[in-house]
Amino acid sequence: MNTDQLSKRLKTVADFLKPPIHFADIGSDHAYLPCYVCQQQKEALAVAGELNRGPYLSALEEVKRQNLEGQIRVVQGDGLEVIDNQVNQVVIAGMGGPLITEILENGKDKLLNINRIIAQPNIDARSVRKWLAAHQFNLVNEVILEENGHIYEVLVADKGDPFENYNSEDFKRELWLGPHLLKKKNKVFYKKWTEEIVKKERIIEQMKSASEPNFEKVKQFEKEINWLKEVL
Numbered sequence: 509m510n511t512d513q514l515s516k517r518l519k520t521v522a523d524f525l526k527p528p529i530h531f532a533d534i535g536s537d538h539a540y541l542p543c544y545v546c547q548q549q550k551e552a553l554a555v556a557g558e559l560n561r562g563p564y565l566s567a568l569e570e571v572k573r574q575n576l577e578g579q580i581r582v583v584q585g586d587g588l589e590v591i592d593n594q595v596n597q598v599v600i601a602g603m604g605g606p607l608i609t610e611i612l613e614n615g616k617d618k619l620l621n622i623n624r625i626i627a628q629p630n631i632d633a634r635s636v637r638k639w640l641a642a643h644q645f646n647l648v649n650e651v652i653l654e655e656n657g658h659i660y661e662v663l664v665a666d667k668g669d670p671f672e673n674y675n676s677e678d679f680k681r682e683l684w685l686g687p688h689l690l691k692k693k694n695k696v697f698y699k700k701w702t703e704e705i706v707k708k709e710r711i712i713e714q715m716k717s718a719s720e721p722n723f724e725k726v727k728q729f730e731k732e733i734n735w736l737k738e739v740l
């Protein structure tokens with residue numbers, strides 16, 4: 509892969525790394541992201557962390573092929589355990605929100621020197637926003653984008669102050685839809701959430717026709733549809 513072939517999704521992630529860049533890419537597969545960043549910026553440093561042997565070997569090979577061994581350390585390891593004291597930013601991209609949250613939770617002791625987390629959950633961004641807010645990482649930016657028929661959200665959070673409004677309805681809505689995405693409301697945002705209304709309405713119909721409807725869940729879905737109708 510050459511550097512112009514990196515996906516729009518990972519280029520968006522790369523744009524949010526802030527100098528001086530010494531980041532860890534957790535779940536780095538072919539190490540495409542660290543290679544792209546280190547090709548673009550000769551002073552950047554990276555750790556490519558991978559749990560599984562196959563993708564770890566692919567990452568090693570790619571780093572070697574691009575002669576980037578001086579800038580990128582490829583490590584086989586679970587989640588944040590690959591982070592050393594020099595790393596200042598963490599990227600976790602291309603996984604489900606619950607797995608990203610689990611990796612952050614299991615490795616939270618490793619986040620002492622980390623001032624930025626960039627997460628790109630493929631599903632359930634809400635769980636990641638919730639974890640970030642509960643651990644004093646404040647969302648400073650978000651992007652929603654479409655590529656090859658998939659919609660992706662990129663969340664950027666900086667270490668900050670404790671959060672207070674945990675229980676307000678506005679906060680719950682922001683956790684779900686994204687505070688920054690709600691302000692920008694671009695075309696992709698409209699597309700994603702308009703489709704979600706249709707999906708949820710269909711599910712509600714199915715739930716209501718069940719022999720023992722789960723009224724709690726129906727109520728929750730109806731509330732979420734109302735939220736969506738208010739913002740769209």
Ligand SMILES: C[S@@+](CC[C@H](N)C(=O)[O-])C[C@H]1O[C@@H](n2cnc3c(N)ncnc32)[C@H](O)[C@@H]1O
Pocket residue numbers: 534535536537538557558559560563585586587588600601602603611
């Ligand atoms: C779908 S790939 C995403 C690759 C790349 N980050 C991207 O966004 O294109 C997810 C990768 O995360 C790795 N992975 C899963 N759980 C992990 C963990 N706990 N620690 C490190 N890597 C993990 C998988 O082996 C896989 O290579």
